[in-house]
Amino acid sequence: MTYTLYGSVRSRAFRVLWLMEELGLDYKQVDAGPQSEEVRQVSPLGKIPVLVDDTEVLRDSSAILTYLADKHGAFTAPAGTVARAHQDAWTFRVLDEIDSVLWTASKHKFVLPEGERVPDVLASCQAEYARNIARIGEQMDGPYLTGATPAVPDIILCHCLGWAQVAGFPKPGDKLAAYMATLRDRPAYRAAAAR
Numbered sequence: 408m409t410y411t412l413y414g415s416v417r418s419r420a421f422r423v424l425w426l427m428e429e430l431g432l433d434y435k436q437v438d439a440g441p442q443s444e445e446v447r448q449v450s451p452l453g454k455i456p457v458l459v460d461d462t463e464v465l466r467d468s469s470a471i472l473t474y475l476a477d478k479h480g481a482f483t484a485p486a487g488t489v490a491r492a493h494q495d496a497w498t499f500r501v502l503d504e505i506d507s508v509l510w511t512a513s514k515h516k517f518v519l520p521e522g523e524r525v526p527d528v529l530a531s532c533q534a535e536y537a538r539n540i541a542r543i544g545e546q547m548d549g550p551y552l553t554g555a556t557p558a559v560p561d562i563i564l565c566h567c568l569g570w571a572q573v574a575g576f577p578k579p580g581d582k583l584a585a586y587m588a589t590l591r592d593r594p595a596y597r598a599a600a601a602r
Contacts, residue, residue: 410434413446413457416602419468420456422566424602426472426559428595430479436602469502472559482558490553497552497560504539505567508532512574537577540568544583557590565590 410427414420415438427434439445442453449464450457458465458474465471476483484490512532515524543564551557552564568579568587578584590596 411437411459413437413439413449413459414455415440416600418455419566421599422468422562423456423458423471423475424599425562425566425596426475426482428598429593430475430481432475432479438602469498469559469563472562473498476559482562484553484558494553494558494560497558498563500543501552501560501564501567504543505536505564505571508536508539509567509570509574509576512536512576516574533576536571540571540577540579540583544580547582547586550586550589557593561590565596 410432412420412423412427412434414423414436416424418441420436424436437445439455441455446455446457447453449459450466452466454466456466456468456471458471465474473483477486484494509532512529515526515528515532549555552560565587568583569591572578579587591600
């Protein structure tokens with residue numbers, strides 16, 4: 408089975424590329440940006456990433472990660488378990504407290520038309536990010552968010568830490584910096600980054 412992923416490594420599609428590398432999946436990547444003709448042909452919304460699995464079209468990086476992890480039985484706790492509830496709590500927390508803050512800053516820096524941007528939002532986003540990332544670092548119990556092995560929320564958080572770094576957000580503490588370095592040293596991460 409071959410999957411087709413639409414999206415650039417410089418977007419949330421990287422998260423999906425990384426997981427597909429971790430899972431050893433056969434896939435094809437269409438390096439396309441949001442609202443491109445290639446993307447709009449498979450998804451009228453024009454947003455990336457988009458994963459095509461046979462005749463199914465899946466959208467949203469987090470939904471795709473969860474789908475692939477469940478389908479292939481890796482990088483996730485089994486659905487319906489307490490461990491999965493804890494994992495999902497981390498996933499939603501990272502999306503709510505980190506990803507959404509970075510996305511808000513990005514929209515007001517370069518995504519929205521200039522007349523709709525509110526530059527004063529950026530300082531608030533940086534302060535909120537710094538508070539949230541410090542709390543996450545303090546509350547990590549093991550080498551990864553859910554314990555001894557990496558899972559879906561680790562892919563999302565590591566990607567967000569890199570996004571924050573490129574966007575000039577405050578550096579994480581030593582614990583999260585080491586966590587990010589460990590994840591980025593994984594062969595699957597390096598393979599996805601090299602695409």
